[in-house]
Each structure stands twice: as C-alpha cells, then as structure tokens.
Amino acid sequence: MPSQQIQLGEMPVDVVRKDIKNVHLSVHPPSGRVTIAAPSHMSLDSIRVFAITKLGWIRREQKKMREQEREAPREFLERESHYIWGKRYLLHVTEADAPPIIQLRLKRMLLQVRPGTSREKCQELVEEWYRHQIREAASPLIELWEKRLGVQVNRIFVQRMKTKWGSCNPSTHSIRLNTDLAKKPPECLEYIVVHELMHLLEPTHNARFQALMDQHHPQWRSHRETLNRLPVRQESWVY
Numbered sequence: 226m227p228s229q230q231i232q233l234g235e236m237p238v239d240v241v242r243k244d245i246k247n248v249h250l251s252v253h254p255p256s257g258r259v260t261i262a263a264p265s266h267m268s269l270d271s272i273r274v275f276a277i278t279k280l281g282w283i284r285r286e287q288k289k290m291r292e293q294e295r296e297a298p299r300e301f302l303e304r305e306s307h308y309i310w311g312k313r314y315l316l317h318v319t320e321a322d323a324p325p326i327i328q329l330r331l332k333r334m335l336l337q338v339r340p341g342t343s344r345e346k347c348q349e350l351v352e353e354w355y356r357h358q359i360r361e362a363a364s365p366l367i368e369l370w371e372k373r374l375g376v377q378v379n380r381i382f383v384q385r386m387k388t389k390w391g392s393c394n395p396s397t398h399s400i401r402l403n404t405d406l407a408k409k410p411p412e413c414l415e416y417i418v419v420h421e422l423m424h425l426l427e428p429t430h431n432a433r434f435q436a437l438m439d440q441h442h443p444q445w446r447s448h449r450e451t452l453n454r455l456p457v458r459q460e461s462w463v464y
Contacts, residue, residue, distance in 0.1 A: 228240060228241045229241075229269065231269060231272065231273050231276065233273075233276055233277060233280060233283075236259065236283070237259070238259045238260070238261055238276055239258070239259070239260045239261070240260075240261045240263060240269070240272055241260070241261070241262050241263070242262075242263050242264065242265045242267070243262050243263070243264070243265065244264075244265055245262060245263075245264055246264060247264070247429070248261060248262070248263050248264070248267070248272070248275055249261065249262040249263075250275075250276070250279055250283070252283055252286040252287060252290070256290070257283075257286065257287030257290050257291065259276075259283055261275075261276060263275075289453065299348065299351075300344060301316065301318065301336070301344050301347040301348065301351075302316070302318075303316065303317065303318060304316065304317070307334050307351070307408075308408040308409075309329065309334070309355075309358065309407060309408060310358075310407065310408075310409070310410060310411050311408075311409055311410030311411070311413075312332075313332070314329060314332055314333055314334040315332060315333050315334070316333075316334050316336060317333050317334070317335050317336070318336045318337075318338065318347075319335070319336070319337045319338075320337070320338060320339065320340045320341075320342070321337050321338075321339070321340075322339060322340065323337070323339070325337060325338050325339065325342075325350050327350065327351065327354045336350070336351070338350065352385065352404060355404045355405070355407040355408070356383045356384075356404050356407075358407040359383045359402055359404060359406055359407050359414070360381070360383055362407075362411065362414055363381065363383070363402055363414060363418060364381075366414065366415050366418045367381065367400075367418055367422070370418060370419055370422050371422065373441060374422055374423065374425070374426060374441065376398075376422055376425040376426065377398060377425075378398055378399070378400055378422065378425075379397060379398040379399055380397065380398070380399035380400075381399070381400055381401075381402070382399065382400070382401040382402070383401070383402050383403075383404055384401060384402075384403070384404060385403070385404050385405070386401065386403040386404075386405075389401075389403065390402075390403045390405075390406060390413075390417045390452060391403060391406075391417040391418075391420065391421045392421065393421040393422070393424035393425065393428075395424055395425055395428050398425060400418075400421040400422070401421075402414075402417065402418070402421075403417075409451075409452060410451065412444070412448050412451070413448055413451060413452045415442075415448070416442065416444075416445055416448035416449060416452065417452075419438070419441065419442045419445065420438070420445070423437055423438060423441070
C-alpha cells in the first residue's frame with residue numbers, strides 16, 4: 226500500500242496503512258526519520274493526533290541517535306582495537322597455511338589467516354567468531370530465563386542487525402540477537418535476552434511489560450543505559 230506523509234511542524238512523518246490492529250511508531254537511525262504503520266481503517270487525522278501525543282518521545286529518540294557515538298570502520302590492521310564482552314583487545318594478525326583461528330591472549334586478539342586474506346574476508350571471519358560467542362553465551366542465559374519466566378523459545382537467530390539489539394516473534398516463539406552484543410559488557414546480553422523473552426508474556430512495551438521487567442530483572446534500566454551509551458557500528462543506510 227502506498228505511503229502518505231503528515232507534518233508535525235517541520236518534521237515529516239511517513240505513514241503506511243496495513244492490516245494490523247495497533248499503531249506502530251518508529252524512529253530510524255541515523256537521522257531520526259519517523260515512520261508510522263497504522264491500521265487500514267484509521268484516518269489520517271487520528272494518526273496525526275497519535276503522533277502529536279508521542280512528539281516528546283520522538284524528539285528524545287532523535288536526539289539520542291544524533292549523539293550516539295559511532296565506531297570507526299575496522300581495517301584489520303596490526304594493533305587495531307577490537308572489543309569482546311566490553312574489554313578492549315589489540316589485534317595481532319599472522320599468516321599461516323592453515324585454517325583461520327581467533328584467540329584471546331592477555332590483552333591481544335590473535336587472528337591467524339591464510340596468506341593473502343583480504344580485509345573483507347578478515348571481517349567475515351571475525352563476524353562469524355562474534356556470532357559463535359553470542360550463541361555460546363546466550364544458550365545458558367535463555368535456559369535460565371525460560372525457567373524463571375515460564376516461557377519457551379523454539380528458535381534462536383544470531384545476526385547482524387542495523388537498528389535493534391534484539392527482537393522477538395511471539396507467534397513462532399523465536400528471538401533474534403545482534404552479533405554486536407558480543408562487543409558489549411555481558412550484562413547487556415542478559416538484559417536483551419530477558420527483554421526479548423519477556424515479549425513472550427507481553428508483546429508490547431506497555432506498562433505491564435515494564436512492570437514485569439521491574440519484577441524479574443530490576444537492573445534492566447541501568448543495563449539499557451549502558452548499552453545506549455556505548456558506541457555502535459558505523460552503517461550504510463539505504464531507504
């Protein structure tokens with residue numbers, strides 16, 4: 226269905242009507258572009274009134290995105306900084322006619338690759354290593370919180386995500402985790418795991434969701450602030 230646009234002062238908001246029950250408001254990085262997905266029957270005036278009530282939240286999200294620190298693109302050069310579980314390691318690259326290996330030793334990340342390996346291939350190897358770290362760390366957390374919350378996860382996906390740290394599909398009981406969580410402190414991964422599993426009890430971010438988070442994971446706001454304060458990956462954005 227073609228999109229429409231409304232204006233909130235000088236702020237354009239793209240509107241798409243869908244066969245859905247509730248209104249979904251999104252603020253997209255890096256510039257803070259605003260979109261609304263609304264039920265097909267909802268009038269444009271009603272959508273505008275809804276958007277006006279959320280104007281404060283929209284501006285806070287846009288400010289946060291403008292101020293968010295971005296990581297410099299990695300070149301996989303000697304003594305380049307890389308992070309794992311919130312700790313900084315200096316990269317040391319060696320070449321050998323053997324399968325690639327990544328190891329952490331003291332404060333160094335040791336990357337062994339075959340001779341002539343390209344920067345793109347190094348990035349692919351490190352991405353896959355980060356993905357493995359998330360799977361290893363997330364599995365016991367998910368098992369723990371499934372028991373605590375009385376829920377069950379059917380599938381876990383770990384992938385590069387541009388705009389979210391995680392997501393949940395309550396209908397399929399599947400969750401997705403951002404590969405970059407492996408760069409952040411361990412408590413950030415646990416917060417996202419709890420957050421996504423909580424959506425199996427409450428699909429939205431309403432007052433009930435927040436009350437459940439307060440009950441089961443009281444430190445969640447502090448962990449969210451930590452995650453939002455840390456640099457995020459530099460991305461290319463195509464709309």
